Amino acid sequence: MPESGERPVPDTGQKNPGQKDHWQPLAGVRVADFSLLLPGPFATVTLADLGADVVKVEPPQGDFARQMPVAMFRMANRSKRSIALDLKHPSATAVVARLAAWADVAIEGYRPGVADRIGIGYAALSAINPGIVYCSISGYGQTGPERLRPGHDLNYLAAGGAMALPGHWLEPPRRSGLPIADLVAGSYAVIAILSALHERGRTGRGAYLDLSLAETALSLAAVRHGPELDHPTRDHMYPTNDLYRTADGKAIAFGIVEQHFWQALVDAVGDLAPELRDPAYADEPGRRRMGDQLSRQLHALMATRTAAEWMAIFDGHDVPASIALTPAEAVASPQMKAREMMVEHEGEGHVPFPVRVNGGRGAGVRWNAPPVGAHAEAVLADLGFSDAERRELGRSGLFGRSGR
Numbered sequence: 082m083p084e085s086g087e088r089p090v091p092d093t094g095q096k097n098p099g100q101k102d103h104w105q106p107l108a109g110v111r112v113a114d115f116s117l118l119l120p121g122p123f124a125t126v127t128l129a130d131l132g133a134d135v136v137k138v139e140p141p142q143g144d145f146a147r148q149m150p151v152a153m154f155r156m157a158n159r160s161k162r163s164i165a166l167d168l169k170h171p172s173a174t175a176v177v178a179r180l181a182a183w184a185d186v187a188i189e190g191y192r193p194g195v196a197d198r199i200g201i202g203y204a205a206l207s208a209i210n211p212g213i214v215y216c217s218i219s220g221y222g223q224t225g226p227e228r229l230r231p232g233h234d235l236n237y238l239a240a241g242g243a244m245a246l247p248g249h250w251l252e253p254p255r256r257s258g259l260p261i262a263d264l265v266a267g268s269y270a271v272i273a274i275l276s277a278l279h280e281r282g283r284t285g286r287g288a289y290l291d292l293s294l295a296e297t298a299l300s301l302a303a304v305r306h307g308p309e310l311d312h313p314t315r316d317h318m319y320p321t322n323d324l325y326r327t328a329d330g331k332a333i334a335f336g337i338v339e340q341h342f343w344q345a346l347v348d349a350v351g352d353l354a355p356e357l358r359d360p361a362y363a364d365e366p367g368r369r370r371m372g373d374q375l376s377r378q379l380h381a382l383m384a385t386r387t388a389a390e391w392m393a394i395f396d397g398h399d400v401p402a403s404i405a406l407t408p409a410e411a412v413a414s415p416q417m418k419a420r421e422m423m424v425e426h427e428g429e430g431h432v433p434f435p436v437r438v439n440g441g442r443g444a445g446v447r448w449n450a451p452p453v454g455a456h457a458e459a460v461l462a463d464l465g466f467s468d469a470e471r472r473e474l475g476r477s478g479l480f481g482r483s484g485r
Contacts, residue, residue: 103445104438105132110278112136113180114161115201116190117144119260120218120294122157123267124274125188129160130434130444136180136460137161140168141481143453158450159431164461165454165480168199172479179464181206181213186274188216192231193223203289212287214277216270222293234260234294241298245313246305250320250376254313266297319365320372321346324405325383333388335379336401340365349398354382454480 110133114125117139129135137144137158143165146154166173177200181187187206189196196202196217203215217223220232221240230236235256238244243261247254270292277288299308305317321337337343343365347357356378361367368375383391388404395402406414412423412430424431426446434444457480461471474480 103132103447104441104443108132110134111183111185113184113187114138115196116188116218118146118190119153119157119263120266121188121190121216121270122146123264124216124218124270125161126157126159127267127271127434128186128274129447132444133186135161136184136456137163137451138168138180139163139165139453141165141453147453155429155450156431159426159433160447161451162456162460163451163454164457167479167481168201170477170479172474172477174200176461176464176466176474176479177201177205178209179466181209183464184210184213185278186214186216188218188270188274190218193217193219193228207287207289210287212281212285214274214281214288214290216274216290216292218266218270218292218294220293221295223291232294234262237262237294238298240295241300242302242310243298245310246302246317247313247315248318250315250318250323250372251380261301262294262298265301266292266294269297269300315372320368320376321379323376323379325380327383327388327391328385329387329389331388332405333383333391334403334405336403342399342401343368345399346395349395349400350382353394354378 107128110128112125112128112133112135114121114135114137116122116125122137122144125133125135125137144154144158146157164176166176168177184206187201189201191199197204203217206213206215219228220237221227221230227240232240235244238256238261241262244254244256248257249255270290273290273292277290281287302310306314319338321335321343324332324334326332335346337346343362351358361371362375386394392402392404411417412432417423420437421442422432422435424433424442424446427449429449431446431449433446437443458471461474466474
C-alpha cells in the first residue's frame, strides 16, 4: 500500500462515536470519486467502509441516484464527503488539478471520451500526479466498436452471455432482482485498485484501469461454462436446486446438489411423498434425466404446507433449505443479528463491508450519505484553497446553489 497510509483521517464532525473500534486498513488513502449511480459508487463505498477518505464530486444538481425511489444512494454513499462542481465551468480546472494532486485514486463512470472532454480524464490527472491510480468504469470498455453504446445492468448481462443461462429448472432465463453486473464491476474495481496501489508501493508508478461491465458479466458466465458455450443449457443446474413456493406464499430455496443432501430430503419427506423414493431418482444422472417430472412433483409437494411447517419437518435432517427472506427479515434473523450485520447510525440502518476481522465486526459507518456539496468548504481547505479563494470560487457559480 502507498506511504500515504500514515495520513490522518479528516475530521468532518460526523464520526460515529464507536469508530475507534472499526477496522480501517485504508485510512489515509485518498479517493476522488467522479462516478455516479451504482458501479463506481459501490466500489468507493467499499473503500470508504475500509477507511479511505472518499471525496464524491457531484454535479450541482446531485447524483441522479438521489432521485431514485430506493435506498441505493444512501447505501452506496455513506462515509463519503460531497463537493458539488460544475465540471464544465472554467473555474473547475483549478479544483480538479488540486484534487488530482491530492488523490491516490480517481474513479469515473462516464461513456468513453466524456471524462476527457470535461477535464477529468486520465491524461489530465496523471500529468499532474503520475502516481495516481485511475479507474474508468464503462458499459463496454474504452475501445472497440460498441464502446459508445448506451446501457444499464440488464444490457451488460445480455451482452456478456449471462442472460443465456436459466436460473430455474422449468423456466427460461430471467434477470435477478439485483444489478449483478453493476455490483460485481464495483467489486472488481476495488480488487484492481488495491492491486494497483500495492504495485505502486513497489514501483512508484500509477496505473490506468479500464473496466467494462459487459466484460464483467462475461467473466461470470465463463466461470460456469467457459467461453465456448454457444447454446442455452441447463448443465449448470440441478432440478433439486431451486426455489419452491409454499402454501403461505413464501418460498423455500433448496440447495440439494450432492447425493447425501438428496438422501436427507428423502429421509425427511419420504413418508409424505413416497414418489421421491422412485428408483429413477436414486442417483444424480437419473434425477437430471427425469428433472422436469421431479421438479413438478417437488413444486406440488411444497405447496401443501407453510414455509414454517416445512422447516420444522426438515429440522434435524441436514436438508439445505432456506426460507427466502426480505432484507428486513434477513437483518432481523438470529444469524445476522449474532453476526452484527446491520449497523445503525443516526437513524439509518446500514450493512457495511461484510467481513469480520479478528473476531470483531470489522468495518463500520462513519457518517450517513451527505447532502449535495455538504463538505465543499472542508474539502477545498484540505486542497489548500485560502478563505479568499474559496469565497471567490463560490461567487463564480462553480458549485451551483448546493455548494455555496
